[in-house]
Amino acid sequence: MQKVPTFSKGGVHPSDKKVFSRSQPIERLPMPSELLVSLSQHLGAPAKALKAKGDTVKRGEKIGQASGFISADVHSPVNGIVKEIRKVTLANSVTCDAFVIVPDTEQDAEPTETFDWKTQDSAQLLAQVKDLGIVGLGGATFPAHVKFSIPADKSVDAFVVNGVECEPYLTADYRIMLEKGDEALQGAMIAAKIIGAKRIIIGIELNKVDCIEHLSAIAQSKGYPIEVMGLKMKYPQGDEKQLLKATINREIPSGKLPLDIGAVVANVGTCYAIYEAIVLHKSLYERVISVTGECIAQPKNILAPIGTKVSDLLAFCGGFSSEPEKLVSGGPMMGFSFFSEDTPIAKGSSGLLALAPQKKERTTVCINCGRCVAACPIGLMPSHLYRYIINGQYENAMQHSLMDCKECGCCSYVCPAHLPLVHGMKTGKKLGRKKK
Ligand code: SF4
Ligand code: SF4
Structure with a gap:
């Protein structure tokens, strides 16, 4: 029997707990009454504010300018007015300036005009990825234009798409693969064109067999040059190092990057955002987030504007069914605990978890069990x-x-x-x- 690919060293098998929200189709959040759009929602230097108190903003308009090599532009998620700029604390404890935007009652319709990405060269595509504020949506929020700028002395032959979503509870990527699979695969082909990779592989764990079948069928029927690879369930397979070992059997040496072994990795949600940026000219101003956990009354996968407050997401899910022990942004293994329901979501917010109280375990000394x-x-x-x-x-x-x-x-x-x-x-x- 053929062995199912996975990484070789270490790893654990936590219960996947995706049952709460996996069957919930993506729903658009009704427009909140106020958004807190932070200038620091990517890895690197915060963006510089381009708007001031009292200014009007349009949906998709650039309101923050990248301020360094590793930085990203920020765009308004709505038509509205900047009520003020004030300090906010994000779920990861970063305190930074944020636009407080009051949305207008009337909003523009969603963009529908499409642009052919195949007629554009890689430099044009890369410039748009930068201009439209695309960052890694798996949680790392590394600016995509930096990751996709391949130095002259390096070359990339493999683009690996992370469809693993190995953190328990999270189902946003799962729903994107099921509901926006064609778009995400096209986004992967756009990214591969930018970096010059000939081979495109998407790795998906076997708890998402429906996604594997769905994306394989799309790739086959449309003739997309993409390998859909089922992977054994094991945490942390979504990490670049483990994913590259599992999919293309290459090891990243200590202190090196995927680029050093001829590969680039991006999350499947990022590929979908790239598709929207290039084909619809839509900047990254909203994202899919799973709101889930034992204490959420109606767990959902929600398409929400960046800057939505946690309190608005919770209200849309019917609030708490029981008192949570903690709120977590991201997954339970690598996410951040936070306390204020005024906390806004940012580009990297893949999940909002309300977790039930756990049995308190007493800490003892190390027993050298290994x-x-x-x-x-x-x-x-x-x-x-x-x-x-x-x-x-x-x-x-x-x-x-x-x-x-x-x-x-x-x-x-x-x-x-x-x-x-x-x-x-x-x-x-x-x-x-x-x-x-
Ligand atoms: S947290 Fe660090 S030390 Fe612990 S298992 Fe993960 S990589 Fe190893
Ligand atoms: S008891 Fe000590 S050796 Fe065993 S897992 Fe904990 S730290 Fe590691």
Whole structure:
């Protein structure tokens, strides 16, 4: 029997918990009464405000200008008025300036005119990806135009689309693949044209067999040169390093990038955004977000304007069915806990989870069981690193490759002593960097 591809080192198998929202088609959120559109919703330098208090804005209009090499433009999600610019705190604890926009009662119709991407060369396509504010929608929010700018001394032969969505609960990518599959595949072909990749592969885990069948059927009937690859379920397969090992059997060496092994990876939601940018000339001002978890009354997959407050998403889902222990932005393994329902969503917000109280486990000392070592997909020694970090020996931790840690949480997930290992890694990386 043929082996189902996956990555080789470490990984865990959390229950996928996608049952809450997987059967819910994407619904558009009714227009909120106010949006908080932040200037820092991508990796890199915040954008520079192009509008001021009292200015009118149009949907899709650029309102923030990228301010560095790694930065991205920000666009208005609505026709409306800038009530003010004020500080907001995002779910990832970043505090930054945001436009407070009051939408008009009348909004423009959705763009319907289409443009042929095949007649444009890769430089034209790349310029539009930059101009329309596309960033990685899987959570990393790396500006797409930077990722797709291939240096002259490098070449790329493989473009790998991440359709894995291996974090429990999340179903936004799943719904995009089912409902916008053709568009997402065309977006993948556009991205491959920009970077000059001949081979396009989309990796999807086997808990989404319907997506594998659906996208395979589209690719076959339309003659798209795309391989749809079913992957064994294993977390964190959505990470670039694990996904490239699983799909094209290449390893990224420590400190290197996918580009160094001739590959570029992008999330399937990003491919859909690229399609909309190039074919509809639509900037990235809205996204699909899963609002789910045990405590959500009616879990949904929602197409919401960037800047929507969590309170508006919760209201659209009928509020809480029971009191959650915590709200999480993103997935439960790598997402961020936050408290305020005034928090706005940003380009990287793939999920909003309201999680039920968990049985409190008592933390004990490390029993040297080695489970964290076996689970680490990077091959690190989490127990040793943790010991260095709690003893303030950051240099030792750095020498033992702490900076290679992906903060995936596999070590914490398996630790029978319930040690906050991933929290320790995050702190160690932050303090270790400062000490350098
Ligand atoms: S959080 Fe870091 S140390 Fe822990 S398993 Fe993931 S990569 Fe390894
Ligand atoms: S899994 Fe926990 S108890 Fe086991 S070796 Fe790692 S840190 Fe120690």
